[in-house]
Amino acid sequence: MSDDPIALAEALIASGRAAEAAQGLRARLAAGRGGLLARLTLVRALSASGQTQGALEEAREAVALNPGTAVAVLALGEALLAAELLPAAIAELQRALRLDPDMDVARLRLAQAWLKAGEAQRALGVLDTLEASPQTQMLEQLARTMLAAPRSDAGYVRHLFDQFAGDYDQRMIGQLGYTAPRILLDLASLVMPGRQDLAILDLGCGTGLAGLAFKSFAARLDGVDLSPLMVEKARARGIYDHLVVADLETALAEQGPVYDLVLAADTFVYLGDLAAVFAGVAGRLAPDGFLLFTTEAGEGEGFELGPKRRWRHSEAYLRQAAIKAGLQVAGLVAATPRHEKGQPVEGFAVALCR
Ligand SMILES: C[S@@+](CC[C@H](N)C(=O)[O-])C[C@H]1O[C@@H](n2cnc3c(N)ncnc32)[C@H](O)[C@@H]1O
Structure with a gap:
């Protein structure tokens, strides 16, 4: 395994040992030896190990320490989305896009958030601005199914x-x-x-x-x-x-x-x-x-x-x-x-x- 603590954490997350990765990164940050990248990796490790609340707290901390940094705001938007705090997630993902209008991953997450909120038309509007991929096509299909349903969407x-x-x-x-x-x-x-x-x-x-x-x-x-x-x-x-x-x-x-x-x-x-x-x-x-x-x-x-x-x-x-x-x-x-x-x-x- 690598000596680079971030690469090591990424490898642990990829091999299903996200909780272990989170523990290591937490210890590093507590010792004052990690920056934004370590904290964002910690957010990912916590999310991957199902610690939604912990991920949210770390993402909030990342934004508090780096308020104008699009990747930090994106991480907060993603953590809010995972916690189903949809209005806040949508606001943060939109903020990430204002900070970096080319950030396609924020656009994709925004489309997912609109869909979760049952706002199929808005999701389609965002998906239209992305290059087609299997993921965008799947989300588009979901949005169209929602629009054709003979009742209001439960998420909406x-x-x-x-x-x-x-x-x-x-x-x-x-x-x-x-x-x-x-x-x-x-x-x-x-x-x-x-x-x-x-x-x-x-x-x-x-x-x-x-x-x-x-x-x-x-x-x-x-x-x-x-x-x-x-x-x-x-x-x-x-x-x-x-x-x-x-x-x-x-x-x-x-x-x-x-x-x-x-x-x-x-x-x-x-x-x-x-x-x-x-x-x-x-x-x-x-x-x-x-x-x-x-x-x-x-x-x-x-x-x-x-x-x-x-x-x-x-x-x-x-x-x-x-x-x-x-x-x-x-x-x-x-x-x-x-x-x-x-x-x-x-x-x-x-x-x-x-
Ligand atoms: C306009 S409010 C009326 C609330 C209440 N009956 C009243 O008289 O004030 C409609 C309510 O229906 C709920 N609702 C709508 N569709 C529903 C569904 N499929 N299953 C459960 N609740 C639903 C909404 O969450 C909302 O609280």
Whole structure:
């Protein structure tokens, strides 16, 4: 093996002994015998040995010591990407490219970060600026598959709501005049009057606004949502019995409890094709159970993606999809779950039962 400590560490990483490489480099740096290259190699060794947090800390240190150095900023962007801290990763990768516009590896990582965040169009924009390679072609294929999917990408939804979570309630209630929970309460009083002590599942529970509205009817209240930060807010309310961070289509397809009431307040606007969710709910409803949800109203026979990247469903589609899943329409009324720029957004409030 080489005497050069960096070459030695690289060889150890290449032979699957990254943790050993990290240990050696740490000792060197602690003894004041390593510079930027040693620290960046340490970041790579820590990443390769699965020490994501350690890699992130060392990458931050590398940038603190070398703030204007593109390779250090790139390493931080990569470490943030590995830790799935996407907005920060994207910002650092863009900064690396401002420092060195020719850095193709930063461009490639930026495309990967946009893809992870479900931003296929932006990923394609970056990939267009790179020479074609098997890796760019694979990423392009992924982006095109994402764009053609009949629902919003899970990464996009997670990223979007993780960013919103901090001030979601104020924005929804204050700026957007959000009333979906209230609308669903009114619909419940029509289709299932007087029912109490219900086992309730809140699909796309977000921060828990619909859960809060229905809590007094619940013997058990469960929630599922893709966004960890929204779920954190819901958990802080202390009203849910069980909360899970998951895609609702996946969660419904698994074995689990049966519910008297399944809610989806302003959630199906992130799902175009509702076949999977209706089938999943049908398998989880008690014989006298209901699914109550709001949608944005679309035209014609199907569903379409609106300009705000929210899906709209036509009445005809909702009725057909319900029948296909073996569910009956117990109620379907026009509703305005929210406003945008002061204008009402037309929608439906729907009750399905078995
Ligand atoms: C507009 S918010 C509504 C939140 C809550 N129902 C309310 O009334 O405030 C939509 C929520 O649905 C979640 N969501 C969207 N698609 C989802 C999916 N496929 N699986 C799980 N959660 C999803 C989002 O993360 C977000 O928290």
